[in-house]
Amino acid sequence: MDTKDMIYSATMVVSAFVLTFRWLSYLENRDPVIYVSAMVLVGALSAMLLSAVARLRKIEVEIENKERSLRINIQGVEDGIDRKLDLITEENRATMRELTGRLYR
Numbered sequence: 001m002d003t004k005d006m007i008y009s010a011t012m013v014v015s016a017f018v019l020t021f022r023w024l025s026y027l028e029n030r031d032p033v034i035y036v037s038a039m040v041l042v043g044a045l046s047a048m049l050l051s052a053v054a055r056l057r058k059i060e061v062e063i064e065n066k067e068r069s070l071r072i073n074i075q076g077v078e079d080g081i082d083r084k085l086d087l088i089t090e091e092n093r094a095t096m097r098e099l100t101g102r103l104y105r
Helices: 003-026 032-103
Strands: none
Touching: 003 032
16 A cells, blocks of 8 residues: 555544534534544445455556566467468478479479
């Protein structure tokens, strides 16, 4: 996790506490359980968001690795096909030379 993400999470928790405190002060209700539950709720929400971001980053790295592997495999297949086509082309040229040599004799 980045420092930026931690700062955002802490800001979410503090702002939830302040918002809940001001709102309940306005309603003249001073139950500390409500303050704690609001902080826990927002803390859990920020943890869930950070977890989702971490999973997305992990998936992105896995996709990049698979893409790199696929690119390497495709390059290997392409090189093999090029070698086979060159071999077939040389065989065809040799056969054509032999046939044209027989025609002119």
